[in-house]
Amino acid sequence: MGAGRADPKRRSTSRSATGGRRRSVAAVVTLAVLAVVSSTVAFAGGAGTPGSEGIGDSYFPLYGNGGYDVEHYDLNIRYSPRSDRLVGEATITAQATMDLSRFNLDFVGLAIDSLTVDDIDATWTREQGHELVITPPAPLLQGTTFVVRVTYAGVPKRFSVFIAGGVVETDDGALFIGEPESAAAWFPVNDHPKDKATYGIDLTVPDRLKAISNGHFLGKAPAGSGRTTWSWEVTDPMASYLATAAIGRFRIDRRVTDGGIRVLDAIDPRASNDARRSLQKEERIVRFLASQFGPYPFGDVGGIVDHHRLGYALETQTRPVYDSRFLRGGVTFVVAHELAHQWFGDVVSVEDWQHIWLNEGFATYAEWLWAGRRGLATPQAIASFYCGTIPAGAGYWRVLPGDPGAARLFDNAVYSRGAMTLQALRRTVGTATFFEILRTWVVDRSNGTGTTDQFKQLAETVSGMQLDALFDEWLFTPEKPACVGAARSSEIAPEIRQLVRELERRGAQRGVSLRV
Numbered sequence: 001m002g003a004g005r006a007d008p009k010r011r012s013t014s015r016s017a018t019g020g021r022r023r024s025v026a027a028v029v030t031l032a033v034l035a036v037v038s039s040t041v042a043f044a045g046g047a048g049t050p051g052s053e054g055i056g057d058s059y060f061p062l063y064g065n066g067g068y069d070v071e072h073y074d075l076n077i078r079y080s081p082r083s084d085r086l087v088g089e090a091t092i093t094a095q096a097t098m099d100l101s102r103f104n105l106d107f108v109g110l111a112i113d114s115l116t117v118d119d120i121d122a123t124w125t126r127e128q129g130h131e132l133v134i135t136p137p138a139p140l141l142q143g144t145t146f147v148v149r150v151t152y153a154g155v156p157k158r159f160s161v162f163i164a165g166g167v168v169e170t171d172d173g174a175l176f177i178g179e180p181e182s183a184a185a186w187f188p189v190n191d192h193p194k195d196k197a198t199y200g201i202d203l204t205v206p207d208r209l210k211a212i213s214n215g216h217f218l219g220k221a222p223a224g225s226g227r228t229t230w231s232w233e234v235t236d237p238m239a240s241y242l243a244t245a246a247i248g249r250f251r252i253d254r255r256v257t258d259g260g261i262r263v264l265d266a267i268d269p270r271a272s273n274d275a276r277r278s279l280q281k282e283e284r285i286v287r288f289l290a291s292q293f294g295p296y297p298f299g300d301v302g303g304i305v306d307h308h309r310l311g312y313a314l315e316t317q318t319r320p321v322y323d324s325r326f327l328r329g330g331v332t333f334v335v336a337h338e339l340a341h342q343w344f345g346d347v348v349s350v351e352d353w354q355h356i357w358l359n360e361g362f363a364t365y366a367e368w369l370w371a372g373r374r375g376l377a378t379p380q381a382i383a384s385f386y387c388g389t390i391p392a393g394a395g396y397w398r399v400l401p402g403d404p405g406a407a408r409l410f411d412n413a414v415y416s417r418g419a420m421t422l423q424a425l426r427r428t429v430g431t432a433t434f435f436e437i438l439r440t441w442v443v444d445r446s447n448g449t450g451t452t453d454q455f456k457q458l459a460e461t462v463s464g465m466q467l468d469a470l471f472d473e474w475l476f477t478p479e480k481p482a483c484v485g486a487a488r489s490s491e492i493a494p495e496i497r498q499l500v501r502e503l504e505r506r507g508a509q510r511g512v513s514l515r516v
Contacts, residue, residue, distance in 0.1 A: 064192025361418020402475030
């Protein structure tokens, strides 16, 4: 899916509470005919060309793949916490964007039992530990819709490129989570934000446990042998790293906002009451953020709080995951951060991981807005505090938020200097124009992706100003920019100093202490 695509990719499915898909006889016949036609057209094609083994990301060349566009994933996952064994079936509906002789999926670690393309056995190999290379029975013509079905099993691999991710075992279950990659650890996938898709996710786990995922909860049903299937549906396009599953002994809180948004929180009962207090502010935070950024982009919202020492929170779509320690004292800054990602990161994702500040700088700025809403400090005071506290010679300023490099993808400068960039933009163009820029960005690129250049061009169009110098100074210059104001520590509420400490822990800060 290209940048700025406005129309979501949808595949209409009707899913029962048992986890099965109900289709009318007519629908089944139609699908069968389409499959035959698709295969016939493909067989009539020429030799085709192999799809690329990467989607073109500048930092992670092998992430994602070229030559096709996924429309929908149907995932049927059975997980046994005692053995950490996963048994899965993935049904992937995609469209060829070129004449394909073969194509790749990202898939790590798990053993494949069978693989078909349009219900016909396909040949496959595994290369470079990450690439599943599939050769269909005949070339797939450009525009052909095809269905890949893979059954597989094994003990999932954990990623540790930056943070623990993939399938992370907990003491009572597991978390399927991670950034910039995680999905390839539990299902075959085109693992890059440029190719969003809709999802159906069935999770079968022991009866004593609950299985939480993204989107709308369809229900649960007995699966035999002391197991229960929990069924979820994601009808808005979602980047693959935002797909999640949490298996454990959760307490589930459900409610509906005044605006009709469905709220579902899953909280480990060993987490303190602070976690519940924090998540109970979700409706208030969403309402505030919507007043700043435009309507909340999804029909579901909520959070997952695990007792496991994950070490980070993540903006998994509609249902962020939190390490319970981040919510001690009923802290809501991290909740505001992850909910802001639903606008900046989820509904609008990065075209390339180089542009990560479009996720993290924006979500950090949302924390500053939330602090201002609570009367603790204005975004300008917080920006001045950061800028005034960090010495000019600190390594912090040598990290370029607009191009931090793969090794510093989650550096604190990406977060806080990215947020300072937004405050500098607001100061330059004015508050009304600034928020018009943010709202327009979300509307124009809903369900798509964006880049720094595209954001700058939008800011220039809306403001009528030339902004090259501003973006160069704050995002691409390895020196301390000119600060405006100088807020003293005594002028910053204790909650803001706590916010700064949280950012230090969450970012991969390199040799800088803010001494707060």
